[in-house]
């Protein structure tokens with residue numbers, strides 16, 4: 647049931663037992679001899695753990711696979727407090743991720759972070775990142791990962807302050823800054839002592855991060 651402001655009521659889903667949603671497969675692990683459990687990022691219900699029954703011949707083996715996004719049909723048993731996947735219609739396979747190690751590493755790091763985020767990661771951000779990585783060369787993948795991580799920090803509200811110096815408070819646009827991990831902020835050239843100068847940020851680096859923060863990511867884009 648959808649309430650007046652359009653939120654989908656989780657309890658109603660559970661009572662209905664059979665429900666469907668858009669989902670991204672983050673990981674699969676084995677349980678029992680032949681069964682598996684999938685961790686899904688859903689578009690409207692955050693992270694969902696769902697059992698996947700069936701042996702090697704099950705068609706689910708190829709459909710419910712990490713980095714795949716699609717519509718999932720689930721059956722929840724509120725008494726047993728368990729959920730199982732009954733069908734999965736894949737809309738994005740992203741086969742290119744498995745063809746290259748750098749693509750795989752970048753995609754794996756992203757889904758690992760999403761798995762540990764309690765599901766608060768933006769749905770469009772992670773899906774467009776994976777779309778981009780699946781078709782990008784290695785250099786593009788590394789830049790896409792950097793943009794993804796920075797946008798994640800921005801959306802979680804934990805991005806370090808790059809606008810002004812921690813010590814003098816002055817806005818140092820177009821100047822070299824030094825990231826200061828102890829206070830999670832930046833120091834200007836006047837304030838940074840030699841021992842504070844481990845992490846130099848050129849004006850180009852700062853403006854790159856600023857641009858990434860203020861340019862919207864695109865669904866089905868190349869991970870820009």
Ligand SMILES: [Zn+2]
Pocket residue numbers: 811812813814815816833834835836837838
């Ligand atoms: Zn300063």
